[in-house]
Amino acid sequence: MPALTPPPLPSDDKRWKIVNGTMRKNGFSRSALIETLHTVQSSFGFLDDDAIKFVAQSLHVPLSQAYGVVTFYHYFSLKPPGKHTMTVCTGTACYIKGTDKLVAAAEKHLGICQGQTTKDGNISLMTARCVGACGRAPVVLTDGELQGQMSGEQMLAQLERWAVE
């Protein structure tokens, strides 16, 4: 393959240098696509069109393929997350202990469906396919922090606290 000049960084944002670092570490190999997308998501919180285009171009991966990978894996998000994120685990152990009710209660409280963010951009409600803390079911992640044996009241209280911040 002819050596193509790498595309310019999308902006002055220093985080792009971190993204570039991941690609360089992997020798700009095509197989580094998922690794690089992970870096983008952990740096920016989500993957927007510019980011996907930049990564695809840098790694010489067709844009369609990059987009296909992004949409295939649940972990990648195309939308910016809210200021806070409530993630409810819906693994089997949590389901047996009634997390479907937690999800329904949170949906009702926030007026959004799972996977959405409140209109003011404050709170995102997500579900996870088992975070592996089944011994502490039912489990939620509040801004990524694991909380076990969660009751509906506790969860709603947390949502309230976030809402008035």
Add this chain to the structure above:
Amino acid sequence: MTIDELDQIAKTTQEENKKFDQEISVCMGTGCLSQHSDRVKDALAKAVESQGKNALVRRTGCMGLCAAGPLVLVEPSETLYQHVKDGDAERVAASLGGEPLAELQCNLREHFDQQVHVVLENSGRIDPEKIDDYIARDGYRALLTALNDMTPNGVIRQITESGLRGRGGGGYPTGLKWSTVAKSPSDVKYVICNGDEGDPGAFMDRSVLESDPQRVIEGMAIAAYAVGASKGYIYVRAEYPLAVQRLTVSLREARRRGLLGNNIGNTPFNFDVEIRLGAGAFVCGEETALIASIEGKRGTPRPRPPYPAMSGLWGKPTLINNVETFANIAPIIRNGGRWFANMGSARSKGTKVFALTGKIRNTGLVEVPMGIKLREIIETIGGGVPDEHTFKAVQTGGPSGGCLPAEMLDIGVSYDALLAAGSIMGSGGMIVMDDTSCMVNVARFFIEFCMTESCGKCIPCRAGTAQMHTLLTRICNGVGTMDDLRLLEDLCSTVKEASLCGLGQTAPNPVLSTLKYFRNEYIDHIVHKKCVAGVCNIQAPVEVLV
């Protein structure tokens, strides 16, 4: 690094530890950390110092009994404290050397006595980020012995003799897999550790990676030597940040000690390992899908043969084993294949780690010899169903497994017995359900999981699971008919027979097993319009059945 040098490190570490009167281990696995065991550890360290006690406070991995966390183990008195708060630290420190604190003590002898720890032998005993702690407990002795005193074939012979079968769920004989890869002619080969534990309700691999990561790395290195590979990948879920962090540190430590890299143990053997993060796709637990994912592509499976043992990662012969399989390798090489084969049942050797969860008292991680009765795991080790509810079913094998009723509790846990009963061993999730669970709803839950996780490549799985989900939803809502049930059974066999990979082929298992053992609940929903468990929201019948 030679064996003598290894011995020296082990001796130094042991002597360091002996300088202390007591060793206090604080569980810092994901479960206990979520209850702030990190604060407990800091508070203990402070209390020990301020009270002038000569005790070592150590961070460890999972001690197993997640229900009683945060857990603190005091040695040499082997006192286990449960539900320890940072406020208890002063009292715990004050009691060192005297009588243990009765009110904090965990007295679940029956929970621990029936267990046999091979994979978990170091879990909760060593600092997972300190390689010297691992070496002090015979770590890397197996690798250096294999490199110096055994031929690759000799290693494979021991593994074959041990009777070890793949712990990811399939149960394929590990020795046979290794010898196939070893025989595949190629100058480049790969070893992959499958840590994509997507199975909801299972956390054995997470726990092993968090508690004793060096053991997995050592197992991979021995495998690489046996099959002739020099490059390895560990594929871990991105949802397990602590496991990823501890693995990263452990790989660095192993390189620093010369146990990864070039000329390991002063032999011509080279091997290094890289971490690859999963991105939340259950199907990537399937080996060909996992390989596609490491290559940076969508994780869709491809038809086999050719098996990865012949043509895997980048078309090269590739050995893929599960985390727990690799965790078994070092003790087998250390103690010999025959030692391992002496444990377990006729065709399932050794021990198995189970994640015991759901409606059971002692939730957490247990390791038991194969062949143990389900009843013993649930009633004795697990402490039975709490809150005066009655046991209804135990689910093994995750979305690919089945639900077994009370009358099947006397079967011994082995690959063949579970398969014959209509479930599978799976990776080791074991979820107990009581009378508040509706089995039709449980079946729908699993089919919904498989429907969302189907990669969409083959039609039976993509369309079949969606149709099964529709039918099960109808039944749950009380609008299903007996024709729906017949169609559902038809679809089960189509999806099972015609799907491309394991995900689709096993997706109908939860439906088939609940139909086998809890058919009356389906009939209740369809004919009597009622849900005994009170889970399904059945409205007044919209159509009267004639």
